[in-house]
Amino acid sequence: MQSETKSKVDQIPSTAGHPVSVLRYEGDIASTSKDAVLGSYQALSKETVKLILLDFTKVDYINSSGIALVIQLLIEASNSGQKVAAFGLSAHFTKVFTMVGITKYAGLYPDQAAALAAL
Amino acid sequence: MSTAASVAKLMGFRPERIEDLKTAIAEACINAIEHGNKLNDGLQVGVLMNAGEDALEIKVIDDGRGMKTLPPRPDIDKKIHGEEDPRGMGMFLIQALVDEAEWVAGANGKSSYVRLVVRLDPPSFDQPSE
Numbered sequence: 303m304q305s306e307t308k309s310k311v312d313q314i315p316s317t318a319g320h321p322v323s324v325l326r327y328e329g330d331i332a333s334t335s336k337d338a339v340l341g342s343y344q345a346l347s348k349e350t351v352k353l354i355l356l357d358f359t360k361v362d363y364i365n366s367s368g369i370a371l372v373i374q375l376l377i378e379a380s381n382s383g384q385k386v387a388a389f390g391l392s393a394h395f396t397k398v399f400t401m402v403g404i405t406k407y408a409g410l411y412p413d414q415a416a417a418l419a420a421l
Numbered sequence: 422m423s424t425a426a427s428v429a430k431l432m433g434f435r436p437e438r439i440e441d442l443k444t445a446i447a448e449a450c451i452n453a454i455e456h457g458n459k460l461n462d463g464l465q466v467g468v469l470m471n472a473g474e475d476a477l478e479i480k481v482i483d484d485g486r487g488m489k490t491l492p493p494r495p496d497i498d499k500k501i502h503g504e505e506d507p508r509g510m511g512m513f514l515i516q517a518l519v520d521e522a523e524w525v526a527g528a529n530g531k532s533s534y535v536r537l538v539v540r541l542d543p544p545s546f547d548q549p550s551e
Contacts (some may be wrong), residue, residue: 370508373500380501394440401517402510403497408492 305329305362307338311346316421322353324414328360331368339371340378348382353421357414359390369402376407389417422446428470429477439470441518442477442539448511449481449535457483457533476520477539487526487533 308328316322325342329335338404343354356372358364364372379386389411391399404410411417422443429439450466458464467482495513499505516522521538 363447365444365451366507366511366514367451369510370506373497373507377501377503379506392440394437394444396513398444398518399513402495404495407501 307331307335309338309342312314314418315416316353317415317419318421320353320421321351322355322418322421323351324355324357326357326360327402330363330365331371332363332365333371334373335366335368339368340374343375343378348384350383354379354384354386355417355421356386356388356408357390358388358395361390361395363397364398369398369404372399372404372408373402376404380407385421387411387417387421389413422450424426424469425470425477425479429539432472432478434478434539435542436511438539438542442537445515445518445522445537445539446479446481449479449537452511452535453481453483453485457485457487459485475543479537481536481537482532482534485527485533486530488524489526491524492507504543508511 306329310326312324312326314322314324323346327338331339376386386407387409390413391410399405399410409417409420411420426443429442434442446468450468451458454460455465458466464484469480469482471478471539492509492512495510496505500507515537517534519537520540523536525534525536527533
Protein backbone atom coordinates (compact mmCIF):
# COMPACT_ATOMS: atom_id res chain seq x y z
CA MET A 303 0.00 0.00 0.00
CA GLN A 304 1.28 3.44 -0.95
CA SER A 305 2.38 5.68 1.91
CA GLU A 306 1.74 9.43 2.03
CA THR A 307 4.55 11.73 0.93
CA LYS A 308 5.84 14.17 3.51
CA SER A 309 8.29 16.97 2.90
CA LYS A 310 10.18 19.55 4.87
CA VAL A 311 12.71 22.21 3.97
CA ASP A 312 16.05 22.91 5.64
CA GLN A 313 18.41 25.79 4.92
CA ILE A 314 22.09 24.86 5.18
CA PRO A 315 25.34 26.15 3.67
CA SER A 316 27.19 24.28 0.94
CA THR A 317 30.82 23.30 1.51
CA ALA A 318 31.76 26.49 -0.32
CA GLY A 319 29.50 28.54 1.97
CA HIS A 320 26.60 29.19 -0.42
CA PRO A 321 23.04 28.92 0.96
CA VAL A 322 21.30 25.68 -0.02
CA SER A 323 17.61 24.78 0.39
CA VAL A 324 17.22 21.08 1.11
CA LEU A 325 13.85 19.51 0.29
CA ARG A 326 13.59 16.35 2.39
CA TYR A 327 11.01 13.85 1.20
CA GLU A 328 9.61 10.90 3.10
CA GLY A 329 7.31 8.03 2.06
CA ASP A 330 6.37 7.08 -1.51
CA ILE A 331 6.48 9.49 -4.45
CA ALA A 332 3.67 8.98 -6.96
CA SER A 333 0.94 10.94 -8.74
CA THR A 334 -0.60 11.91 -5.38
CA SER A 335 2.66 13.57 -4.23
CA LYS A 336 2.26 16.81 -6.19
CA ASP A 337 1.84 19.05 -3.14
CA ALA A 338 4.75 17.46 -1.29
CA VAL A 339 7.15 17.47 -4.24
CA LEU A 340 6.18 20.53 -6.29
CA GLY A 341 4.34 22.49 -3.60
CA SER A 342 7.31 22.52 -1.23
CA TYR A 343 9.57 23.61 -4.08
CA GLN A 344 7.20 26.32 -5.31
CA ALA A 345 7.01 27.80 -1.81
CA LEU A 346 10.71 28.73 -2.11
CA SER A 347 11.66 32.14 -3.45
CA LYS A 348 12.93 31.88 -7.02
CA GLU A 349 14.75 35.18 -6.57
CA THR A 350 16.81 34.26 -3.51
CA VAL A 351 17.06 30.45 -3.63
CA LYS A 352 19.54 29.38 -6.29
CA LEU A 353 20.84 26.04 -4.97
CA ILE A 354 18.44 23.20 -4.22
CA LEU A 355 19.09 19.72 -2.85
CA LEU A 356 16.52 16.93 -3.03
CA ASP A 357 16.87 14.43 -0.18
CA PHE A 358 15.44 10.98 -1.04
CA THR A 359 17.02 9.18 1.92
CA LYS A 360 13.62 8.35 3.47
CA VAL A 361 11.82 7.61 0.19
CA ASP A 362 10.93 3.95 -0.30
CA TYR A 363 9.26 3.96 -3.70
CA ILE A 364 9.04 6.26 -6.72
CA ASN A 365 6.97 5.46 -9.80
CA SER A 366 6.96 7.09 -13.24
CA SER A 367 4.33 9.63 -12.13
CA GLY A 368 6.61 10.58 -9.23
CA ILE A 369 9.56 10.90 -11.60
CA ALA A 370 7.40 13.19 -13.75
CA LEU A 371 6.90 15.45 -10.73
CA VAL A 372 10.67 15.62 -10.22
CA ILE A 373 11.04 16.52 -13.91
CA GLN A 374 8.42 19.27 -13.51
CA LEU A 375 10.48 20.62 -10.61
CA LEU A 376 13.60 20.53 -12.81
CA ILE A 377 11.76 22.39 -15.59
CA GLU A 378 10.79 25.20 -13.20
CA ALA A 379 14.28 25.28 -11.69
CA SER A 380 15.87 25.45 -15.13
CA ASN A 381 13.60 28.34 -16.10
CA SER A 382 14.49 30.15 -12.87
CA GLY A 383 18.26 29.71 -13.10
CA GLN A 384 18.40 27.38 -10.09
CA LYS A 385 20.85 24.49 -9.73
CA VAL A 386 19.41 21.20 -8.43
CA ALA A 387 21.16 18.11 -7.09
CA ALA A 388 19.83 15.03 -5.30
CA PHE A 389 21.09 12.45 -2.84
CA GLY A 390 19.96 9.42 -0.89
CA LEU A 391 18.41 7.43 -3.75
CA SER A 392 18.67 3.66 -3.51
CA ALA A 393 20.86 1.91 -6.08
CA HIS A 394 17.73 0.87 -7.97
CA PHE A 395 16.26 4.37 -8.21
CA THR A 396 19.67 5.84 -9.02
CA LYS A 397 19.63 3.48 -12.01
CA VAL A 398 16.06 4.49 -12.92
CA PHE A 399 16.82 8.24 -12.68
CA THR A 400 19.90 7.67 -14.84
CA MET A 401 17.87 5.69 -17.40
CA VAL A 402 15.39 8.53 -17.91
CA GLY A 403 18.16 11.11 -18.20
CA ILE A 404 17.59 13.11 -15.01
CA THR A 405 21.34 13.08 -14.33
CA LYS A 406 21.74 15.51 -17.23
CA TYR A 407 19.87 18.16 -15.23
CA ALA A 408 20.47 17.16 -11.60
CA GLY A 409 23.60 15.57 -10.20
CA LEU A 410 22.97 12.46 -8.09
CA TYR A 411 25.11 11.93 -5.01
CA PRO A 412 25.25 9.14 -2.42
CA ASP A 413 24.87 11.42 0.62
CA GLN A 414 24.35 15.00 1.73
CA ALA A 415 28.03 15.73 2.32
CA ALA A 416 28.96 14.71 -1.23
CA ALA A 417 26.10 16.76 -2.67
CA LEU A 418 26.98 19.86 -0.61
CA ALA A 419 30.58 19.59 -1.75
CA ALA A 420 29.45 19.58 -5.38
CA LEU A 421 27.20 22.66 -5.13
CA MET B 422 4.07 -6.81 -6.40
CA SER B 423 5.27 -8.30 -3.13
CA THR B 424 4.00 -11.73 -4.25
CA ALA B 425 6.00 -11.48 -7.47
CA ALA B 426 9.03 -10.38 -5.46
CA SER B 427 8.64 -13.39 -3.15
CA VAL B 428 8.35 -15.78 -6.10
CA ALA B 429 11.39 -14.21 -7.76
CA LYS B 430 13.36 -14.54 -4.53
CA LEU B 431 12.44 -18.21 -4.22
CA MET B 432 13.55 -18.72 -7.84
CA GLY B 433 16.97 -17.29 -7.00
CA PHE B 434 16.86 -13.87 -8.64
CA ARG B 435 19.43 -11.34 -7.45
CA PRO B 436 17.99 -8.51 -5.25
CA GLU B 437 18.61 -5.87 -7.93
CA ARG B 438 16.66 -7.90 -10.51
CA ILE B 439 13.80 -8.22 -8.02
CA GLU B 440 13.76 -4.42 -7.69
CA ASP B 441 13.65 -4.14 -11.50
CA LEU B 442 10.76 -6.59 -11.58
CA LYS B 443 8.80 -4.76 -8.86
CA THR B 444 9.09 -1.45 -10.70
CA ALA B 445 8.13 -3.03 -14.05
CA ILE B 446 5.05 -4.74 -12.59
CA ALA B 447 3.98 -1.57 -10.76
CA GLU B 448 4.25 0.46 -13.98
CA ALA B 449 2.34 -2.21 -15.92
CA CYS B 450 -0.45 -2.15 -13.32
CA ILE B 451 -0.60 1.66 -13.40
CA ASN B 452 -0.88 1.58 -17.21
CA ALA B 453 -3.58 -1.10 -16.99
CA ILE B 454 -5.64 0.97 -14.53
CA GLU B 455 -5.13 4.37 -16.20
CA HIS B 456 -5.00 3.55 -19.91
CA GLY B 457 -6.50 0.06 -20.16
CA ASN B 458 -9.42 0.34 -17.76
CA LYS B 459 -9.52 4.14 -18.06
CA LEU B 460 -9.76 4.54 -14.27
CA ASN B 461 -13.07 2.63 -14.18
CA ASP B 462 -13.04 1.16 -10.66
CA GLY B 463 -15.65 -1.39 -11.72
CA LEU B 464 -13.03 -3.12 -13.86
CA GLN B 465 -10.27 -5.36 -12.60
CA VAL B 466 -6.59 -5.80 -13.39
CA GLY B 467 -5.25 -9.35 -13.31
CA VAL B 468 -1.66 -10.38 -12.65
CA LEU B 469 -0.65 -13.90 -13.70
CA MET B 470 2.74 -15.37 -12.91
CA ASN B 471 4.37 -18.38 -14.52
CA ALA B 472 7.59 -19.51 -12.87
CA GLY B 473 9.72 -21.51 -15.31
CA GLU B 474 13.07 -23.18 -14.79
CA ASP B 475 15.11 -20.21 -15.93
CA ALA B 476 12.63 -17.34 -16.21
CA LEU B 477 9.63 -15.72 -14.60
CA GLU B 478 6.79 -14.63 -16.88
CA ILE B 479 4.18 -12.12 -15.71
CA LYS B 480 1.05 -11.06 -17.54
CA VAL B 481 -0.81 -7.92 -16.46
CA ILE B 482 -4.29 -8.03 -17.95
CA ASP B 483 -6.85 -5.23 -18.26
CA ASP B 484 -10.16 -4.64 -20.02
CA GLY B 485 -8.85 -2.17 -22.58
CA ARG B 486 -8.39 -2.51 -26.32
CA GLY B 487 -4.60 -2.71 -26.07
CA MET B 488 -1.85 -0.67 -27.69
CA LYS B 489 -1.71 -0.15 -31.45
CA THR B 490 1.71 1.46 -31.39
CA LEU B 491 4.29 1.91 -28.67
CA PRO B 492 5.03 5.51 -27.62
CA PRO B 493 8.43 6.96 -28.60
CA ARG B 494 11.33 6.73 -26.17
CA PRO B 495 11.12 9.66 -23.72
CA ASP B 496 13.52 12.53 -24.40
CA ILE B 497 14.63 14.38 -21.25
CA ASP B 498 15.79 17.43 -23.23
CA LYS B 499 12.36 17.80 -24.85
CA LYS B 500 10.69 17.38 -21.46
CA ILE B 501 12.86 20.02 -19.80
CA HIS B 502 12.25 22.44 -22.66
CA GLY B 503 8.48 21.90 -22.61
CA GLU B 504 8.35 20.11 -25.97
CA GLU B 505 7.21 16.78 -24.46
CA ASP B 506 4.91 15.85 -21.58
CA PRO B 507 6.94 15.28 -18.37
CA ARG B 508 4.94 12.06 -17.89
CA GLY B 509 4.94 9.05 -20.19
CA MET B 510 7.90 7.04 -18.97
CA GLY B 511 6.12 3.93 -17.73
CA MET B 512 6.42 1.82 -20.86
CA PHE B 513 10.01 2.91 -21.40
CA LEU B 514 10.89 1.82 -17.86
CA ILE B 515 9.12 -1.52 -18.31
CA GLN B 516 11.08 -2.24 -21.49
CA ALA B 517 14.35 -1.13 -19.91
CA LEU B 518 13.97 -3.17 -16.73
CA VAL B 519 12.88 -6.60 -17.99
CA ASP B 520 14.35 -8.99 -20.55
CA GLU B 521 11.19 -9.14 -22.67
CA ALA B 522 8.11 -6.91 -22.81
CA GLU B 523 5.27 -7.54 -25.22
CA TRP B 524 1.94 -5.72 -25.46
CA VAL B 525 -0.88 -7.88 -26.79
CA ALA B 526 -4.32 -6.52 -27.77
CA GLY B 527 -7.26 -8.69 -26.76
CA ALA B 528 -9.00 -10.33 -29.72
CA ASN B 529 -12.46 -9.24 -28.53
CA GLY B 530 -11.47 -5.63 -27.86
CA LYS B 531 -10.81 -6.37 -24.21
CA SER B 532 -8.59 -8.59 -22.07
CA SER B 533 -5.47 -6.99 -23.45
CA TYR B 534 -2.24 -7.68 -21.61
CA VAL B 535 1.42 -6.90 -21.27
CA ARG B 536 3.70 -9.91 -20.98
CA LEU B 537 6.94 -9.45 -19.08
CA VAL B 538 9.80 -11.93 -18.85
CA VAL B 539 12.81 -11.79 -16.55
CA ARG B 540 15.45 -14.47 -16.90
CA LEU B 541 17.65 -15.94 -14.25
CA ASP B 542 21.35 -15.33 -14.74
CA PRO B 543 23.07 -18.39 -16.20
CA PRO B 544 24.98 -20.29 -13.53
CA SER B 545 28.62 -19.23 -13.32
CA PHE B 546 31.27 -21.92 -13.21
CA ASP B 547 34.52 -21.09 -11.49
CA GLN B 548 37.60 -21.99 -13.47
CA PRO B 549 39.70 -24.55 -11.59
CA SER B 550 42.97 -23.01 -10.47
CA GLU B 551 46.15 -24.60 -11.76
